[in-house]
Amino acid sequence: MNRNRISILILSLLFILSLAVSACGPKPTGTPTSTGPTGTPVSTGPTGPVLVLVGPNGGHALTMADLKALPITEGQGGIKSSTGQITFPEPFKGVALKDLVSALGVTLDPSMGVSLTAEDGYSMTFSYDQVMNGAFTAYDPVSGNELSTHDPLTAILAYEHNGQPLNPTDEGTLRLVVVSAKNNQVVDGHWSEKWVNKIEVKPVGQAWTLDLQGAISSPVTRDSFQSCGSPSCHGTSWQDENGQTWVGVPLWLLVGQVDDANSHGDSSSYNEALADAGYTVDVVGDDGHTLTLDSQTIKKNNNILVAFMVNEGELPEQYYPLRLVGSGVDNSQMVGQITKIVVNVPPASTPTVASVPENSGILTITGMVNQVLTLRDADLRAMDIVTISAQGKNGPENFQGVLLNPLLDKAGLKDGASKLTFTASDNYSADVNLSDVRNCPKALLAFTDTPGAYTIVLPDQPTSTWVKNVILIEVK
Numbered sequence: 001m002n003r004n005r006i007s008i009l010i011l012s013l014l015f016i017l018s019l020a021v022s023a024c025g026p027k028p029t030g031t032p033t034s035t036g037p038t039g040t041p042v043s044t045g046p047t048g049p050v051l052v053l054v055g056p057n058g059g060h061a062l063t064m065a066d067l068k069a070l071p072i073t074e075g076q077g078g079i080k081s082s083t084g085q086i087t088f089p090e091p092f093k094g095v096a097l098k099d100l101v102s103a104l105g106v107t108l109d110p111s112m113g114v115s116l117t118a119e120d121g122y123s124m125t126f127s128y129d130q131v132m133n134g135a136f137t138a139y140d141p142v143s144g145n146e147l148s149t150h151d152p153l154t155a156i157l158a159y160e161h162n163g164q165p166l167n168p169t170d171e172g173t174l175r176l177v178v179v180s181a182k183n184n185q186v187v188d189g190h191w192s193e194k195w196v197n198k199i200e201v202k203p204v205g206q207a208w209t210l211d212l213q214g215a216i217s218s219p220v221t222r223d224s225f226q227s228c229g230s231p232s233c234h235g236t237s238w239q240d241e242n243g244q245t246w247v248g249v250p251l252w253l254l255v256g257q258v259d260d261a262n263s264h265g266d267s268s269s270y271n272e273a274l275a276d277a278g279y280t281v282d283v284v285g286d287d288g289h290t291l292t293l294d295s296q297t298i299k300k301n302n303n304i305l306v307a308f309m310v311n312e313g314e315l316p317e318q319y320y321p322l323r324l325v326g327s328g329v330d331n332s333q334m335v336g337q338i339t340k341i342v343v344n345v346p347p348a349s350t351p352t353v354a355s356v357p358e359n360s361g362i363l364t365i366t367g368m369v370n371q372v373l374t375l376r377d378a379d380l381r382a383m384d385i386v387t388i389s390a391q392g393k394n395g396p397e398n399f400q401g402v403l404l405n406p407l408l409d410k411a412g413l414k415d416g417a418s419k420l421t422f423t424a425s426d427n428y429s430a431d432v433n434l435s436d437v438r439n440c441p442k443a444l445l446a447f448t449d450t451p452g453a454y455t456i457v458l459p460d461q462p463t464s465t466w467v468k469n470v471i472l473i474e475v476k
Helices: 003-024 064-068 097-103 128-133 222-228 251-256 272-277 377-381 404-411 434-438
Strands: 033-035 041-043 049-055 058-063 073-080 086-096 112-118 123-126 154-161 175-179 186-188 196-203 209-213 236-239 245-250 280-285 290-294 304-310 323-326 338-343 362-367 373-376 386-392 395-403 419-424 429-433 444-447 454-457 470-475
Touching: 049 064, 049 097, 058 064, 064 154, 073 154, 086 097, 086 175, 086 186, 097 112, 097 128, 097 154, 097 196, 112 128, 236 304, 245 251, 245 323, 251 280, 251 304, 251 338, 362 404, 373 377, 373 404, 377 444, 386 444, 386 454, 395 404, 395 454, 404 434, 404 444, 404 470, 419 434, 429 434, 454 470
Parallel strands: 049 196, 073 186, 209 338, 362 470
Antiparallel strands: 033 041, 049 058, 073 086, 073 175, 086 154, 112 123, 112 196, 154 175, 236 245, 245 304, 280 290, 280 338, 304 323, 362 373, 386 395, 395 444, 419 429, 419 470, 444 454
16 A cells, blocks of 8 residues: 555545544533524524512422413513613514413413513512503603503513524613504603513512602502612612612602602702701601701712612612611611601692582592592681692693592591492593502592592502593492
């Protein structure tokens, strides 16, 4: 055999050996790809677990294949940021949160919520009504104005965006999106959570309300506070000397909701000139313990916050529901069990309520009540009259009238009552859950410019439920 033939034979044997080693080597892991229409690689998704699903009786990990085997929900999802910037709706595909709850074999009820946790540890909880009924506020994607009526909304855990798997850098493998059938509406940006890797169904704890008092009064419910405390809204965090991470809303932003008549719920509502002039703020605990701070100390200070979470969970009993924390206060000033914040500024001026003839205007409360109430205008104006600020169709507005819940208490609600029907003089009517009204301290029967005519004002509810010229409230 000549030298050239030996060389060729050796090279051939080496080539065959390299193929064998390659074939016996470890299989590639991670995200497989396939070739798209243009010849570019397209991700087909991770092969390992992508989601931990937990219920009251335990849970399990799901792969992308497991998720795609569940009922599919597709729709158009877009957001309106806290600064008013609109991200126009785009197609998303995934699994509805209510179908993930069903996959756990759990029957969700109003005392429970669905908590989504992201890869960075951030957690957000969705209520029963949000998961099961799509109870989100919707906005026009062009004007940004709140829609009085809108198409049904569904919260989904999306794995596709514009027909492709999510961008793992910008969105993660899975993200929460609120979608509808058409691209004609968007929701608040804090209801969009990226990089989701865990979902837990659990009790949401008792409802609570923070009483904000100042130039105006603005009670804040638990859901509204937690929504405001999300990172995409006004949420911030602080780590104490023991390494515990507290999450909440800067105190100055809460002050800005009631320091004057402008109550937008964002930084633009904070009155800096008033803070420079000087006033005090009382942070009050459930036992009456009060901490007083001056306006200069808290002015645009993100290091003093009212926390509702610590180490990714609810506050312990000795602090629940809210605690003042931050580097701007010492340990002795960290008031817990906060129920009220009082901003000591002059009350906002309000228009004088016009006097009207005693027999004008009649409102009736009937249905599942202990006594039917027939209230004339003079009766209503003899009650405690309050002024609230609420986001109406045309932006923030001040409303003056009588709180709705004391009227319901006066009628007396029978056991089993679950719904209210508001009927106007032109026979237009709207139904709302009784629990939504009972959990809304600002629900108002508002006076109008026309004596004897009233409007229902329900902050945090669609303005389609704000019935004008209401004459009948029926408890069902």
